[in-house]
Amino acid sequence: MSVGLQNLQHIVVLMMENRSFDHMLGSLRADDPRINGLTGHETNTDTTNEPAPVLPQAEFQSQLDPDPDHAFPAVHQQLFYGTPGPPGPPAMNGFVQNYYAQEKNVSHSRKIMYYFPESKLPVLTTLAKNYALFNGWFSSIPGPTLCNRAFAHYGTSFGNVGMNVFYYSKQYLSIYERLVNAGHSAKLYYFDTASSSLEVVNLLQNQPALFGTYDQFLEDCQTGNLPEYSFIEPNYSDHAETDGSEQIASDQHPDHDVQQGEVFISTVYNAIRNNPTLWKSTALLVVYDEHGGIFDHVPPPSCVPDGFSAAPDQTQVPGLTFLFDRLGVRVPAILISPWVAKGTVVPGPEDPVNGRVFEHASIPATATSYFLGTYAARSPRELQAKTFLDLLTDQMRAEDDCPVFGS
C-alpha cells in the first residue's frame, strides 16, 4: 500500500454534465502526445456528404442549442451511422447526422464537432495537466444522464437505458447505504434546494439524511467534518435564491454556461486544497456523466454484461436488445490529490498493453473496495470495474507544486 493510500481518509466525487472528452480536453494532445485527444484531422460526414472537421471553436453558451439529443437511439446513431451496427465496432461518424435531425440546419449540425481550445478552460485543463487524466474513462451506457449516474451510485442502472429511474430497494444497495450500514460516513451534496438532486425518487425521498447542500460541503471542508465518501451535484438550473440573488447553472449541461462550471469546479478543488489536513487525506475525482451528444473520436469498448437486458421497446432501436455489454461515449475524468504524480496520463484503449478502461461503476467499486474490502452484493459490472486508487504514490507533492485557483 502506498503512503498516499495510507493517508487517504476521504474520497470526493464531482460529477458534471454532458460533455465529451474531446470537446473539453481534446486540445491537450497538441502539447502532450500521451493524451488521446484530437489530431485536428477527425471528421464526421454531414448530411450533404461533406466532411465536417473538428474545430477549436466551441463557445461557452448558445452554440449547442437545442440540447443535442443523447437518448439511447440518438447515441446509437452517433456511434454506428454508416456501419452494420453492433456487435461490430462503432465508427463514431454519426454525430453530425444526428444533430442535423433537430434543426435541419447543416451549418448548425457541424458545431457538434467543435472543441474548446485549452485557453478557454483554465480550470479543467490545469487539473488535467497537473494530476491524473484518464484516457479511457467512458460513460457506462450509450444513453442519457440518469441511467449513467445510476452506475455512479449503485454500480448498475438495473436494466434501465433512459431517464425513468425507479430502483430504490432493489437488489444492490447504493454506495452510500453500504458505507453507512457498515458504520462509515457518506453524503450526497446537492447545490441548493432549488437545484436539489437527480436522485429524488430513489435516495432523496427515502433517505433524506444522506443529503446536504453545497454550502454544507464548504463548511464541512473548512471544519474538518467531511464524510469519508462524498458525491457533489452541481447546480442544474438558472434560478433566483429566496433572497433574490441569481444563481447560474454550473452543471455545464448544454445550453448552460461552461464558464460557470469552471468556476464551480475551482471552488470544489479550492475547498479541499485550502485545508492542509484535508488536502493530504483526500482524493477528488472530477468526472462527467455522459457526452451529451457531442463528438468524441474513441469508439467505446465492450464490457462484461451487467446481467440485465433492455428490449427494443426500451432501447427504441428496432430489433436491438441491449445487454449492457458495451460502454457509452468517453468523458473527461481527472483524479486529484497531492499524492498523484504531476502530469499522470492513465492510458486507455489506445494502449493495448498497458491501457485500462474505466466507467462510472469504477466509482462505487473504488469506494467499496477501499472502505469495505470484500463486498459480494454488487452488480457484475461493478465487480469487474477497474479501481483507481493505485494512482496515489508514496510521494506527497510540495505545496508550491499544486495549483491554486483564484476566487
Added chain:
Amino acid sequence: MAIIPVPKPNRSAYNPNRPLRSNALVAAQVQHFAEADKNLPAEFQTGVEAATIQTEGEAATYIRKVTEAIHRIPKVRGAG
C-alpha cells in the same frame, strides 16, 4: 505557484426563463419531483400541477418546495 485566475461568465448567461423543453434533464427532474410530491403525506404536498411548469426558474421554485417538504417530514422512513 501563482494563483490561476478563473474567469466568470457574463451576467447575460443567467436565464431563468429558458424554456424547460430545451433542457431534457430539468424537465425529467420536474417529472420525478412530481412523483415524489405525490408520495408525500397529504399535509406536505405542494398542490402544484407540474404540467404547468414552463421554465427553468419555475422548475427550480417547484423543486425547492418539494425538497424542503421532504426534509420537513418526520424521520419515519428508514435511516432518513
